[in-house]
Amino acid sequence: MKSVAIIGGGITGLTAAFRLKEKGFTVVLYEASERVGGVIQSIRKDGFLAEFGPNTILETSQVITQLVKDLGLAPRRLETDPRAGERYLVRDKKTVALPDSPLAFFKTRLFSTSTKLRLFIEPFISCAPADLDEPLSEFVLRRLGREFLDYAINPMVAGVYAGDPTRLSVRHAFPKLWALEQRYGSMILGQILGARERKRRGGVSKANAPKFSFDNGLSVLVETLQARLGNSVRLASPAHRVTRKNGRWTVTAQTVNGETQAAYDAVVLAAPAYKLAELDIQASQRVDLSVLREIYYPPVASIVLGYRRADVSHPCLGFGMLIPEVEKCNSLGVIFSSALFPNRAPEGHITLTCYIGGARAPGLVALDNDKLFALAGQDIATVLGATRPPVFQHLTKYNKAIPQYNVGYGRFKAVMSDAEAQAPGLFFAGHYRDGISLGDSLVSGHEIANRIHEAFIL
């Protein structure tokens, strides 16, 4: 029986381990911390449910649907409220509904008439050369103009990447958008024609994909995976050395009882990139991943606040609000968590999850917790009309939150592909390679299990 070591017990590593076990491999999953799940963690306290990091899974692939079913979690799955499709942007410190149709776009007060009319010339703007690695901001300025960058793209990338559009690469961070321009010569035409093609294929766009969670939050998913993996999971066991000898890989990990070593046929690297950079990897020659520490992971504070319903004038229905940088607020955005799913707040209360920091304002995350609670509360008072302080608060600081697929990211991907070619049996998977969302990571774990299965033709 072939064996695989997995380094990292976030959703990528857990999914890979579960699928590999199913396929008949012996699996050992090394997790550095005392719990699995990585950035996914939920707690229920005082009747509120707080998600530390991600709030929802975007169901962009059947792989996600199938994993939930195979784990027996379909009955515990919660779909977002039908109004979750409604999103807000902040303009002049007030929420404005994000237009959800061409007609709504032409009526919205979010954009001036000249920005709206620019859409008509977008299909005639020439395409960038295929080998250009262009920042997202320049791509948008070239095609749609400044107001669209400031009031649509800047808040959108704050919501997805906690990122900065002047540094994110359109090609690496938004490959579908890049491909629309390359293929159709226009984003607008590409959206229309791409949607038709997708319909024929039966695919779903990110904008229309269902979003879901579980009755007790996203922790349900990682706890169930851990239970299914049983004693394959080694907690508090950071791996630090991986050595290839006689066609097998020896993984050395630190545990409370000292160093452990075991040999495997393959190794999956599913820890964050800056942790992979620290690994001592020896194959026929040294596999040097130190450059991966240059991948920028900005810090993010995730702040969950519970209010009495009567103390907030805004209805807080829909997905939440995104805040453009030009609005000069403290937060990147706020998710209306208790409007998305039932049981996220006690009767007569609401739960709001606010994100601060990111590439926009990394320094803020170093402030002490009370100051951060105050900054989040200030935005909620100003924009959502909270008249009294919250009755519940919970804060998580991620010092390195989300990898930024910035301009030049291609060289990091090349290091991973070269290492896989140079050292057969070494596999890279996760948020630093295959997309940053929870769904992307889950699919990445699933696909790496397929690749390993094919490589060993069990």
Ligand SMILES: Cc1cc2nc3c(=O)[nH]c(=O)nc-3n(C[C@H](O)[C@H](O)[C@H](O)COP(=O)(O)OP(=O)(O)OC[C@H]3O[C@@H](n4cnc5c(N)ncnc54)[C@H](O)[C@@H]3O)c2cc1C
């Ligand atoms: C604040 C925040 C909000 C987010 N919100 C959303 C959202 O709403 N929707 C969405 O789709 N996505 C969201 N994401 C992104 C998504 O949650 C992550 O991209 C995804 O969960 C990453 O999973 P992963 O397994 O690849 O990595 P991680 O979760 O980072 O897991 C990596 C694991 O490796 C372990 N490890 C590190 N070093 C070692 C070592 N040497 N040996 C063994 N183990 C090691 C770590 O302890 C960790 O458990 C959010 C992310 C953050 C930070």
